[in-house]
Amino acid sequence: xxxxxxxxxxxxxxxxxxxxxxxxxxxxxxxxxxxxxxxxxxxxxxxxxxxxxxxxxxxxxxxxxxxxxxxxxxxxxxxxxxxxxxxxxxxxxxxxxxxxxxxxxxxxxxxxxxxxxxxxxxxxxxxxxxxxxxxxxxxxxxxxxxxxxxxxxxxxxxxxxxxxxxxxxxxxxxxxxxxxxxxxxxxxxxxxxxxxxxxxxxxxxxxxxxxxxxxxxxxxxxxxxxxxxxxxxxxxxxxxxxxxxxxxxxxxxxxx
Numbered sequence: 001x002x003x004x005x006x007x008x009x010x011x012x013x014x015x016x017x018x019x020x021x022x023x024x025x026x027x028x029x030x031x032x033x034x035x036x037x038x039x040x041x042x043x044x045x046x047x048x049x050x051x052x053x054x055x056x057x058x059x060x061x062x063x064x065x066x067x068x069x070x071x072x073x074x075x076x077x078x079x080x081x082x083x084x085x086x087x088x089x090x091x092x093x094x095x096x097x098x099x100x101x102x103x104x105x106x107x108x109x110x111x112x113x114x115x116x117x118x119x120x121x122x123x124x125x126x127x128x129x130x131x132x133x134x135x136x137x138x139x140x141x142x143x144x145x146x147x148x149x150x151x152x153x154x155x156x157x158x159x160x161x162x163x164x165x166x167x168x169x170x171x172x173x174x175x176x177x178x179x180x181x182x183x184x185x186x187x188x189x190x191x192x193x194x195x196x197x198x199x200x201x202x203x204x205x206x207x208x209x210x211x212x213x214x215x216x217x218x219x220x221x222x223x224x225x226x227x228x229x230x231x232x233x234x235x236x237x238x239x240x241x242x243x244x245x246x247x248x249x250x251x252x253x254x255x256x
Contacts, residue, residue, distance in 0.1 A: 005031065005035070006020070006035055008021055014049055015051045015053070015195055016039075016043060016053070017055065018039060018055070019057075020057065021057060025064075025103060026057060026108070027063045028065045028069070029068070030069055030077065033082060033085060036085055037084055041088050043088070044088050046093070046094075048199065049093065049199075050194060051095050051191055052092055052094060052095070053187065054099070056102065056104075059101070060101070061101060061108045061111075062104060062107055065078075067242055067245055070135065070238075071239070075233055076229075079138070082138075082139075083138070086110070087221075093202070093203040094194075094206075095117060095206065096117070097118075098117075099187040100120040101123050102123055103127075104126050105128075105129060109127060109137070112126065112173065113139065113144055114139065114143060117175045117190070118176075120169070120176070120183075121179065122166075122179055123165070124174070126162070126163040126165075127163060128156055128157045130157070133251065134235075134238040134239075134241030135232065135238050135241065138221075138228045140157065141157070142223075143220075147173055148171045148172055149171075152171055235256060236254050240252060241253075
């Protein structure tokens with residue numbers, strides 16, 4: 001097992017496990033993101049990989065992104081690396097499973113969207129809080145409408161409301177819902193099922209499903225990244241929203 005400050009990574013045969021470990025809420029910062037990119041990048045060209053499992057902590061999956069990473073000084077470094085993480089995950093030939101309990105907010109919810117199979121416990125709760133601080137969830141805008149439909153994506157993103165695991169299941173944000181005390185064992189059973197399959201079958205089936213369903217996600221994501229970095233982050237209100245959230249006050253929108 002490879003252990004770094006904010007993640008654990010384990011590779012055994014055709015299976016890889018990535019565990020987030022930045023207590024208390026596994027909120028992403030630049031260092032944690034770099035560590036994640038470093039361990040998953042080789043997997044994109046790994047023909048032996050059948051499965052990547054992404055785990056949270058025993059109480060939470062991922063609570064989002066540190067606000068400091070979204071400030072004017074940092075966003076230009078953080079966001080390209082953030083997009084790169086999802087580009088790598090998108091290119092993995094094996095199955096990507098996310099096992100989720102507790103919070104999956106912002107970045108956590110986007111990881112849930114991007115996994116091939118998302119297994120959640122009944123304690124899981126999902127949220128896209130970005131619009132409350134003048135932003136939008138860059139990854140989710142490219143992926144969420146494909147999963148839950150355009151109008152529901154609008155509702156979830158603009159309302160920033162909590163989405164219970166049952167609602168997430170009923171609208172296809174997650175694949176399976178299990179009792180909290182059964183999550184780990186269910187993920188292991190599902191993983192064993194995937195590992196019993198032919199690697200060639202996994203790769204071809206995944207490519208066939210994605211190819212038949214939609215234009216590759218990363219093409220859409222390139223457009224949303226451009227809108228985010230060029231249009232949104234050159235506006236005034238996103239920076240006011242971030243400052244207000246960091247200072248614990250309500251934002252004063254200038255609507256530009």
